[in-house]
Amino acid sequence: MQQHTRKRRFAAAIGLGLAALAASSVQTRASETPTPGGVIEIATLYRALPTLSWDPADWNWKVNHDTGQMFEQLFAADLTKAKRLGGPYSFYADAWLPSDAIRGELAESWEWKQNPLRLEVKLRDGARFPAKPGVMEARDLVADDVVYAYNRLLQSPKKVAGYFDHLEKVEAKDPKTVVFTFSKFNSEWGYRFGYGYFSGIYPKEVVQAGISDWKKLNGTGPFLLTDFVQGSAATYARNPDYWGSEKIDGKEFKLPLLDKVVFRNIRDPSTAMTALRQGKVDILESVRWSDVDPLKKTSPQLQWGKWLSMFGQYLAMRTDTKPFDDIRVRRALNMAVNKKEIVDSYYGGQAEMFAYPQHPDYTGYYETLDKMPESIRELYAYNPEKAKKLLAEAGYPKGFSFKVQVCTCNPDHMELLPLVAAYLEQVGVKLEIQPLEYGAFLATALGKTHAPGFFTSTPHSNPTTTLRTGFLPGQQANASMYRDPEFDRRLADAYAEQDEPKRQAMIKDLTREVLDKAPYVWLPTPYVFTAWWPWVKNYGGELRAGANRPGPIYARIWIDQQMKKKMGF
CATH class of the missing domain: 3.10.105.10 (Dipeptide-binding Protein; Domain 3)
Structure with a gap:
C-alpha cells in the first residue's frame, strides 16, 4: 500500500492516526475465490423511506445512501479492518469512522501543512466519469470537480449553519491537487467534507443537465443508477470504467464484483421478511429483535449480524x-x-x-x-x-x-x-x-x-x-x-x-x-439484526463505509450462484 506523505509528527499532534491507505486495490482475507457477475437484491436500512433527493446540496441526510454508489468521496472506510477479517471494526456506525480506519477513495494521499493550517489532497489517477449521453463525454476526475462540489454545498440556502466555518477556502492547486485552507482546526474535518453525509463528488455537467433527475446522474463510483421507481426500487448497474480492484486469494479482481445492486422499498416488516424467506431479497439489513426467532425457525440457513442501534x-x-x-x-x-x-x-x-x-x-x-x-x-x-x-x-x-x-x-x-x-x-x-x-x-x-x-x-x-x-x-x-x-x-x-x-x-x-x-x-x-443468505459472499453484516454510505461494501460482495441454485432459489 502506498504510504501517506504527511508528516508524522504533525499527524500525531492533531491526533488523526489516519493510516496510509491510498491504494487502488487492497488485500483482503477470503476463503473463497469470487465469481464475478450476478444481481443482489437488498432491503436496506431505509427500505421504508423513499428517496428524498438526488442532490447533495439539498442537505438531506439520506442522499448519501442513495447516491453513494456513483458519487464517490475523498475518504471511505478501510474495510480490510472489518471484524470478519480479523480487524477491530464492525462498520455499522451511522457517521463515524475511527481515525485509524480511514482510507483514501478519490484521495490518493493527503498531507497536513502549517502557516497557514491546510490540508493538501492528491487525487488518484484513473478515476473517471464515464460517458453519459446527453450529459457529458467521458473524462478524468480533476481537482476542480472537488472544489465545485464543495462550493455548491457552501452556497446552498439549505446548508447547515456553521458547518464549514472552519474552512477559509478550498481551491485547486493543479489538476490533481486540492488544498483545504483552515481558518481554525475542526476535529470533524474528515467527516464534514471527506466521508460525510454531503461529501459526494460529482461533475458540473450533471448539475447543468439537471441533478434532480435520476436519469442525468453520473459519477466515478462502482455502480451507476440505471433504473428508479419511487417507492419501489432503485437499480444500480456495474460501471465498466470503474478504477477500483480488490485482491482476493492472491488474485486481482476488478470492482465491482456484481453486475447489479437493487434497493427494494418494502415498508411492511412482514412483507420484508417474506421476501427474505423466499429469496426475493438476498440481504435484509434491519430486522427487529422480536422478528429474529421466527426467521431463524423458518429459515435456519440465514446468516446473522447483530448491532446496537445508532x-x-x-x-x-x-x-x-x-x-x-x-x-x-x-x-x-x-x-x-x-x-x-x-x-x-x-x-x-x-x-x-x-x-x-x-x-x-x-x-x-x-x-x-x-x-x-x-x-x-x-x-x-x-x-x-x-x-x-x-x-x-x-x-x-x-x-x-x-x-x-x-x-x-x-x-x-x-x-x-x-x-x-x-x-x-x-x-x-x-x-x-x-x-x-x-x-x-x-x-x-x-x-x-x-x-x-x-x-x-x-x-x-x-x-x-x-x-x-x-x-x-x-x-x-x-x-x-x-x-x-x-x-x-x-x-x-x-x-x-x-x-x-x-x-x-x-x-x-x-x-x-x-x-x-x-x-x-x-x-x-x-439491538438490531441483519440477515442474509449464505450465498452472499465477502460480507459480514457491514452497513456503512462512511456516513450512511454502503456503496463500497456492495462493490466487494459477490454471489455464489451455484450455492443459491442448490438451495433451491
Missing part, C-alpha cells in the same frame, strides 16, 4: 417550559422509569440500558455506566420513592400532567411510550399521548413548536456531533431546548483540540455533565 431514544422534556425547568423534576422522571425492566421484559434482553449520547462503538470516547459518578448512575436505577420525594421538593407532591407527542412512523415508540407512561403514573405524573404522522411530527420538531414532552430518537453520528445536535441551541435534534452557554463554549474548545486523547477527555467530561442535567428521560437502546 439512534439514541428518549423522552425529551422542554427545559424552557415548566415544570421541566426544574432539574429535580427531570431527575425524578428518570428515576420513575424502570429501565432495567424495559431491557429485560420489553426487549427480551436485546437492548443496552446505557448507550446515548455516546455510543459503545466510539472507542476512546464512550464510558460505561459503572464508570460514571453516582449522580448519573442513579438516573438509571429504578427508585420511585426518591422520584416522589424530588417531585414534592419541586412543588409537585401530587404530580402533574403533560402532553407528549410521538410519531406513528415508529412502531417501537408507539409501543414503548405507553409503558413509560404507566411507570410515570405510579409517581403521579400523567401523560397525554398525542400521536402524529411523520410530516406533522417533523414540522413540530423543525419549528420548535412541539409539546412539553417529545418522544423521539436521534442518530449518534459521531462523538462530537451527538453533543452538538442534541444539546446546542437552535439544533434540530435539541428537542429538550437545552441551553447552557458554558457547555457551548467547552464543546467549541473540544472541536478545536488537535490532540485526540485530550479531545476524548474533554468529550467525556461534557457527556457526564449533560447526562447529569437530565434534559431527557434516558431510555435503553435496542
